[in-house]
Amino acid sequence: MTALIEIERLSKRFGAFVAVDQVSFQVAKGEVLGFLGPNGAGKSTTMRMLAGFMAPTSGTARICGHDVQDSPVQAKRNLGYLPEGAPTYPEMTVEGFLAFCARVRGYDGRALARRVEGAIALAQLEGVRLQPVETLSKGFKRRVGLAQALLHDPPVLVLDEPTDGLDPNQKHEVRELIRRMAPEKAIVISTHILEEVSAICTRAIIIARGRVVADDTPAGLAARGASLDAVFRGLTLGDAA
Amino acid sequence: MRGLLAVFRREFAAYFATPVATVFIVIFLALSGTLTFTLGQFFARGSADLAPFFQFVPWLFLFLVPAITMRLWAEERRLGTIELLLTLPLALWQAVAGKFLAAWAFCAVALVLTFPLVVTVNVLGEPDNGVIATGYLGCLLVAGAYLSVGAAISALTKNQVIAFVLAVAVCFVFAASGSGIVIEFLSRNLPFLSETARALSVTERLNGFSRGVVSLADLVFFASFIAVWLFANTLAVEHRKAD
Known part of the structure; x- marks a missing residue:
């Protein structure tokens, strides 16, 4: 180990x-x-x-x-890190926010789309992908934060x-x-x-x-x-x- | 560089995702146009140039630029997103530069949208378009200087109002330090400071640009001015990010 x-x-x-x-x-x-x-x-x-x-x-x-x-x-x-309170940028859409995180992590093009899709599926965010984060309930916001932490499949x-x-x-x-x-x-x-x-x-x-x-x-x-x-x-x- | 570009893209889009962009651009265009035609006596001067416009821009930016920068870091700290941003794999300077460049690009958009003024002088007379181009370059550099001040101050507080007021005050020092009143006062009472005050004045530096003169000294001044404030910005974020 x-x-x-x-x-x-x-x-x-x-x-x-x-x-x-x-x-x-x-x-x-x-x-x-x-x-x-x-x-x-x-x-x-x-x-x-x-x-x-x-x-x-x-x-x-x-x-x-x-x-x-x-x-x-x-x-x-x-590292995948979910900070306390799961902070996210309120004016961004779920998809836009995850794409931003993926871009900072060095993904682009098809790899970026695949990462974002994967994270949305893992955190079950399909229904709200185009909604601005500020319009989401507390539970969804938490899952957006979780999706961001899992996006790059960190060890x-x-x-x-x-x-x-x-x-x-x-x-x-x-x-x-x-x-x-x-x-x-x-x-x-x-x-x-x-x-x-x-x-x-x-x-x-x-x-x-x-x-x-x-x-x-x-x-x-x-x-x-x-x-x-x-x-x-x-x-x-x-x-x- | 990827981190920088991603931050730039996010920040730039954020201006247009909120009413910030519309309000800023409309107010800037309305005020700059009004001042140019009324106080600036655009028609009565009978001269085909944009001197009155370039004369007012730094004073408009004095209030409008801190309105952009006040949220830059203060908002990240209030929302807690700074913890997210700074635990992504990017160096701090990339976040600082990305935010600054996005704000600068946004100011450039606002300046570009004053193009009807350029069209107007070209219809009415035969202006020297080279002088107009250097004038715009000067305005963009003044915006960059104010932005770097405002961004650094925004990194010191969670409170956007405090960030705004302090940024206006500090920018005012650099705007007014070349004005007649200040220079006269200094040369009478503190003569050794008057040359320094003139040298540090952004409005004084802009005069050359609006007459069509681009000097290396002025370019170096703006570049180092912005670099120093961005460095201060990085230090401020580094030391106060978790407070």
Whole structure:
């Protein structure tokens, strides 16, 4: 097993506040890592540093062996990233937006059309392809963001709350999609929903106040207490007390 | 380069996907035409050239160009799309240059649409069309200078109103620093600054172009002016992107 994501003692300080404190982990091909934690625990900050958007105060991250600080463009080429809140350009159509992402990624002509088609099919956006993104519901916007992350079939996927705002059917679809892609990729998803972790993740990391407090399989975590819920509360609240 | 071109294309199309393009172009054409014919006394001067037009363009751009640039980065930060843009595989300078060039091309479109003025002088008299061409080149360079200032300031804030007001203020400094009042004041009180102020003035530089003179010094001035502000823009985005 080769680690496609390597995070080494990653830290981020905002003034005196330590948002992420010496976080280290690796994710290998075939793994789906659930990144759990209460709001403000440092999940999004860690993912932003991994995606090369935020510069770490210390430590580093590598994607497919490329350091996100030293060779950011190569690292980003191997990464599909869904930022928190799935931001998209509101005035663009779904197709136009995906074509823009494909063009930045170096596709053109028929290859570009094929990539856009593929992403639209994967995220089930056929019905809204010519609509401006601003006219879409929250669930569709999230799927546009997801389509953008999957467009180039990257070996590494980092998805910040991919199922937030989706209805139960769409959640199920997205989980199925992640499960189908899992054998070929290294995937990190952050979530608040604990059942999601038992449903699709092969491994879970719980982070609280910027530190990793647990790194185990979902079954292993659940076995530590009465339920996954109870274990999560115990780890994250116990730390705060 | 692919990243730059993709950003350019997206940005340029975005002007026309929203009412920004229509409002900007209509207001620019209406004001530049009105000022040329009324305050500029286009007919009464009895001379077949576009001097009055070129005289007003930098002052119109002073307000209209910051209206374009205020959204350039501030909007990306407010919507969070900056996180998307900067996690795509492209170097930061490509995003900066792509956005700047798209805004510049848009200003060029607005300038091209003033062609009825050129037709008018050619119908009424025998103008020197070479002088008109250099005048337009000068206007385009002034637009580029203001755009680079506005883009850099837009990268410093999430708030478009702040970006607009600050950009107008900074552009005004570079527009007014060559004016008679400023130069007179400086040469009386701070004589060592008066030459610098004149040299940094974009309106002063435009005078040469609207008389038909394209000097290497002026071209170098505009190129380095734009380059310095785009560099500041890159630094501002780099340091404040995640705030």
